Amino acid sequence: MIDSTDNHLRQILTQTQTIAVVGHSDRPDRPSYQIAHFLRQAGYRVYPVNPALNVIENQPCYPTLKAVPEAIDLVNVFRRSEFLPEVVQEAIEIGAKTVWAQSGISNPVAAQMAADHGLTCLMNACIKIEYLRLGLSGRSR
Secondary structure, eight states: OOHHHHHHHHHHHOOOOOOEEOOOOOOOTTTHHHHHHHHHHOOOOOOETTTTTTTETTTTTSSSSSGOSSSSEEEEEEGGGGGGHHHHHHHHHHHSSSEEEEEEEEEEOHHHHHHTTOOOOOOOOOOHHHHHHHHHHTOOO
């Protein structure tokens, strides 16, 4: 039986078109690089966000969420938990619908900020694992 949490995750992952990966690395051995690559292969438009880099995989890398030239549906976060409130604040400012903090990343202040502004906020969960667990692989976009 599928619970409402799975239904909500499925809805997020099927309705999302654009994803900003905050903390995207240019090193192929890093989880942020690997998961962003997976998300691209799954058909999402993925924008790397990292102020220390200019280009990743021949794609511009943006210093902030505000610098991304397209509306972002979901912000996938690969930064330490203490930085999550500032990422959530910027996600609020750009009108993102969802903030997804990867495994090991959580912050109750950030979660409350997101809730107060109507954003869905998922923490301590891997977007790739959830995508695959829900059987969403191979879908067309």
